[in-house]
Amino acid sequence: MEATQEIIDRIAYLQAELTKYGMAYYVKDQPLVDDATYDALYRELEELEASYPQYQTEDSPTARVGGIILPGFEKAIHEIPLYSLSDVFTKEELFAFDQRVQKTLGYEPKYVCELKIDGLSISLTYEAGRLVRAATRGDGTVGENITENIKTVQSVPLRLPQEIDLEVRGECYMPKASFLALNQKREEEGLETFANPRNAAAGSLRQLDSKITASRNLSTFLYTLADFGPLQVTTQEEALVHLGELGFRINPEHHVCHSIEEVWSFIEDFHDKRSELPYEIDGIVVKVNEFAAQNSLGFTVKAPRWATAYKFPPEEAVTTIEDIDWTI
Numbered sequence: 273m274e275a276t277q278e279i280i281d282r283i284a285y286l287q288a289e290l291t292k293y294g295m296a297y298y299v300k301d302q303p304l305v306d307d308a309t310y311d312a313l314y315r316e317l318e319e320l321e322a323s324y325p326q327y328q329t330e331d332s333p334t335a336r337v338g339g340i341i342l343p344g345f346e347k348a349i350h351e352i353p354l355y356s357l358s359d360v361f362t363k364e365e366l367f368a369f370d371q372r373v374q375k376t377l378g379y380e381p382k383y384v385c386e387l388k389i390d391g392l393s394i395s396l397t398y399e400a401g402r403l404v405r406a407a408t409r410g411d412g413t414v415g416e417n418i419t420e421n422i423k424t425v426q427s428v429p430l431r432l433p434q435e436i437d438l439e440v441r442g443e444c445y446m447p448k449a450s451f452l453a454l455n456q457k458r459e460e461e462g463l464e465t466f467a468n469p470r471n472a473a474a475g476s477l478r479q480l481d482s483k484i485t486a487s488r489n490l491s492t493f494l495y496t497l498a499d500f501g502p503l504q505v506t507t508q509e510e511a512l513v514h515l516g517e518l519g520f521r522i523n524p525e526h527h528v529c530h531s532i533e534e535v536w537s538f539i540e541d542f543h544d545k546r547s548e549l550p551y552e553i554d555g556i557v558v559k560v561n562e563f564a565a566q567n568s569l570g571f572t573v574k575a576p577r578w579a580t581a582y583k584f585p586p587e588e589a590v591t592t593i594e595d596i597d598w599t600i
């Protein structure tokens with residue numbers, strides 16, 4: 273059926289508005305409209321796109337529902353490898369890491385501390401500002417192409433505000449509340465429950481039916497750019513700010529520390545706060561802030577010399593929703 277200009281404009285308006293509302297709700301955690309308003313506009317867009325499918329764009333908010341059933345996952349080669357982090361388990365090991373860094377640099381650098389989200393590493397590739405590929409880490413060089421599934425994750429932008437080529441990396445995770453609800457439902461259905469949110473996220477992302485992924489309420493925190501492309505950033509702290517400006521979901525609990533002692537107090541602080549977070553963390557990632565210093569430290573065969581993960585002992589199982597402090 274041919275569409276009048278008024279209809280074409282209404283479809284474009286609804287796609288843009290619902291994308292803006294979705295970004296505010298899922299990425300910035302600051303809703304702009306109430307659910308009833310969102311749902312009414314969403315239903316109107318669904319009806320219009322059903323009547324005029326030639327105007328349903330692949331980055332329309334209605335494209336998030338999934339529906340592709342893949343025969344299997346294609347391999348995804350990482351041009352820039354995804355390394356893993358070295359781990360430290362004690363204050364002494366952390367301070368030894370700092371000593372090694374200072375020995376190479378000849379000075380004590382600033383560090384950025386980030387919560388270590390206990391999810392699945394993902395890599396997102398954008399071309400001319402559009403999401404063209406999403407992949408798991410795999411062995412760091414070869415992962416699985418999970419683009420169709422990642423498109424159903426509401427906090428992942430399908431389109432960037434600039435038409436640039438970019439590759440970003442981060443974690444895809446399942447919030448504690450979604451994990452508890454999912455396991456409760458599976459128990460009622462006599463299905464096997466997931467051991468922890470990380471396994472539940474992995475199982476949800478590696479579904480061949482993206483409708484199932486869409487139902488699992490996964491979220492993301494992005495933390496680095498594989499290549500900085502046109503972005504002029506010189507520190508990890510700036511990179512996090514830029515990623516936020518590009519529309520990616522960034523964990524707010526990052527902190528620049530001016531000494532390893534300050535890093536240690538950040539670690540102690542979050543060791544206590546951890547059980548109140550609405551998502552699971554398994555430690556704190558400590559990174560040299562300046563990219564120039566990161567480059568002079570480089571990588572070992574499998575891990576960066578400029579970062580380490582201070583690991584917390586395994587958290588006691590997530591029990592009730594009451595324990596969670598939703599203000600964080």
Ligand SMILES: NC(=O)c1cc2c(=O)c3cc(F)ccc3oc2nc1N
Pocket residue numbers: 354355356357386387388389390391393443495496557575576579
């Ligand atoms: N789970 C995480 O929340 C998290 C993980 C990593 C990495 O795995 C990681 C691996 C590298 F080779 C370099 C930097 C990294 O930074 C990271 N930063 C984070 N916040």
